[in-house]
Amino acid sequence: MNESSRISRIVRNFLFGIVNKEFLIFLFFLFVSGAFWLMMTLNEDAEKELKIPVRLTGVPRNVVITSDVTDTVRVNLKDKGYMLLPYVYGEVLQPVSLTFKNYDKGNGRASVTSSELLKLIKPMLFKSTVVTSVKPDRWDITYNFGESKKVPVRLKGSIVPNESYFLSNVIIEPEMVTVYASRQKLDSIRSIYTNHVKLKNLNDTIVKDISLHTMNGVKIVPSEVKVTFCPDVLTEESVEVPIRAVNMPQGKVLRTFPSKVRVIFTTGASMFRNIQVANFSVIVDYEDIKNHPSEKCTVRLKAVPHGVRNARTEVETVDYLIEEQ
Numbered sequence: 001m002n003e004s005s006r007i008s009r010i011v012r013n014f015l016f017g018i019v020n021k022e023f024l025i026f027l028f029f030l031f032v033s034g035a036f037w038l039m040m041t042l043n044e045d046a047e048k049e050l051k052i053p054v055r056l057t058g059v060p061r062n063v064v065i066t067s068d069v070t071d072t073v074r075v076n077l078k079d080k081g082y083m084l085l086p087y088v089y090g091e092v093l094q095p096v097s098l099t100f101k102n103y104d105k106g107n108g109r110a111s112v113t114s115s116e117l118l119k120l121i122k123p124m125l126f127k128s129t130v131v132t133s134v135k136p137d138r139w140d141i142t143y144n145f146g147e148s149k150k151v152p153v154r155l156k157g158s159i160v161p162n163e164s165y166f167l168s169n170v171i172i173e174p175e176m177v178t179v180y181a182s183r184q185k186l187d188s189i190r191s192i193y194t195n196h197v198k199l200k201n202l203n204d205t206i207v208k209d210i211s212l213h214t215m216n217g218v219k220i221v222p223s224e225v226k227v228t229f230c231p232d233v234l235t236e237e238s239v240e241v242p243i244r245a246v247n248m249p250q251g252k253v254l255r256t257f258p259s260k261v262r263v264i265f266t267t268g269a270s271m272f273r274n275i276q277v278a279n280f281s282v283i284v285d286y287e288d289i290k291n292h293p294s295e296k297c298t299v300r301l302k303a304v305p306h307g308v309r310n311a312r313t314e315v316e317t318v319d320y321l322i323e324e325q
Helices: 003-042 081-089 114-124 183-188 286-291
Strands: 045-057 072-080 096-099 109-113 130-135 138-144 148-154 157-161 165-173 176-180 197-202 206-211 219-221 224-246 252-257 260-268 281-285 296-298 300-303 309-313 317-324
Touching: 045 081, 072 081, 072 114, 096 114, 109 114, 114 130, 157 165, 165 260, 197 206, 197 224, 224 252, 252 286, 281 286, 281 296, 286 296, 300 309
Parallel strands: 045 096, 157 197, 224 281
Antiparallel strands: 045 072, 072 130, 109 138, 148 176, 165 224, 176 219, 206 224, 224 260, 252 317, 260 309, 281 300, 296 317
16 A cells, blocks of 8 residues: 555544544534433423223113213323323323213213213322313213114205216115104104215216214214215107096097107116106196187196106197097
């Protein structure tokens, strides 16, 4: 190794040694300052909101809880920062058990106050810890002894198909749900609605699990339903429908020319094959002819099958003849 290379290596090692030494000193003081800051912070008073699981135990078999019972209580604890650490990262706070009979008022209601909850929570806390708040302030629990009835489910929302589609069918499963409530509330409930649903530009079948709208003091089983939205492509079709005379007096017969009229309508492409002519009704009313005599009579589209839209007769009037029997 020549002299210049050796000198270069010595200089490089010297410089790196100084840098490494200074870097280690920097890290040491950074660690010390961080530890000092942490100790100062943990030694100050702090507040922390924590959630404690709550369980309602000892509920008789014939009792049905009809209100939504929360499974947690939120407590705000105040103490030195280092004293709060076991609550956050340890297992100091255990689930609180509420025995049903201790809070039953005997009239279909049970009530638990925040002070009663606090009595169960305080034994788990350190002596220096102060509870500044308990939420909720009060639990009101409603129940009955199995009174229920089945009611239909109704869809609530806005369903807008694509421009060239229409909503041919909505399938709700199950169609009926069981509601548990007081006798007075059961008598007033006729149906249960879903939560609001909003769908736009629907052009394909969609299946959604939708929660049912909750009511205070009412338990719904199941609490959600499966809803299938079935859009269909719109198509224009037509059928020949016989003309039927109504309100004819005894001994008279009305004949129309032609005897059938074409009805034009739009429907889903998949529904058209299930549409029957018998489900259309086109009439001529004798009372109209009697009150407004004319060479032609007016035809009216009286009824159309389910799934038919924008139905109309191809002609509005036809020739007719009234014969004596």
